[in-house]
Amino acid sequence: xxxxxxxxxxxxxxxxxxxxxxxxxxxxxxxxxxxxxxxxxxxxxxxxxxxxxxxxxxxxxxxxxxxxxxxxxxxxxxxxxxxxxxxxxxxxxxxxxxxxxxxxxxxxxxxxx
Amino acid sequence: xxxxxxxxxxxxxxxxxxxxxxxxxxxxxxxxxxxxxxxxxxxxxxxxxxxxxxxxxxxxxxxxxxxxxxxxxxxxxxxxxxxxxxxxxxxxxxxxxxxxxxxxxxxxxxxxx
Numbered sequence: 001x002x003x004x005x006x007x008x009x010x011x012x013x014x015x016x017x018x019x020x021x022x023x024x025x026x027x028x029x030x031x032x033x034x035x036x037x038x039x040x041x042x043x044x045x046x047x048x049x050x051x052x053x054x055x056x057x058x059x060x061x062x063x064x065x066x067x068x069x070x071x072x073x074x075x076x077x078x079x080x081x082x083x084x085x086x087x088x089x090x091x092x093x094x095x096x097x098x099x100x101x102x103x104x105x106x107x108x109x110x111x112x113x
Numbered sequence: 114x115x116x117x118x119x120x121x122x123x124x125x126x127x128x129x130x131x132x133x134x135x136x137x138x139x140x141x142x143x144x145x146x147x148x149x150x151x152x153x154x155x156x157x158x159x160x161x162x163x164x165x166x167x168x169x170x171x172x173x174x175x176x177x178x179x180x181x182x183x184x185x186x187x188x189x190x191x192x193x194x195x196x197x198x199x200x201x202x203x204x205x206x207x208x209x210x211x212x213x214x215x216x217x218x219x220x221x222x223x224x225x226x
Contacts (some may be wrong), residue, residue: 009153032213034214034215036217041220041221042219043117043203043218043219044156044205044215044217045217046131046214046215049115049213049214051213073162081186090155090156092141092170098145099159099161099163099209099213100146100158100171101146101158103148103156104155105153105154105155106153106155106201
């Protein structure tokens with residue numbers, strides 16, 4: 001069965017520092033992968049997605065992620081953290097052959113002034 | 114374009130009471146989903162629907178029921194509320210025809226006391 005693992009339920013970075021949120025997946029076929037962001041008391045909104053093609057995917061708010069098949073990873077990065085990036089981030093994979101989505105347990109990002 | 118709309122935003126139920134969480138989308142999406150979100154657990158799929166008249170169970174369907182009489186609406190019914198159903202509930206929809214990202218509602222925060 002496909003699954004998604006997010007390493008680190010809480011990550012703290014200083015404002016201006018690199019943001020790295022880790023996501024590993026398991027899938028027997030090339031997956032569709034997603035990163036969503038959730039601000040307090042709000043729903044989830046799409047940051048970026050990988051379906052096919054270029055393995056480096058750029059999203060909104062300066063975030064990007066790289067699909068690495070050999071490492072079964074889809075880590076999310078941003079070169080310079082901003083206070084407004086404080087939120088919870090979810091990695092997700094579309095279950096093979098279906099339109100069901102499997103979510104990771106989330107990583108809460110804290111940005112320190 | 115309102116997207117996915119959930120009502121109510123907050124609700125407190127007593128044990129044994131029933132209620133319906135409403136979800137409607139105006140994007141003519143085929144697929145709709147109900148998730149629950151618990152701290153540190155990510156999102157768990159309760160039920161989903163691939164079109165009007167068709168529903169299926171997700172990971173955690175016990176204690177819930179759904180119906181899909183129209184493309185737009187996908188209500189979630191709790192028949193006998195239990196404290197274990199205290200959670201934040203999210204409705205989402207996906208357009209089968211293009212892209213694969215899910216659009217989420219703002220959530221319903223339910224407390225069962």
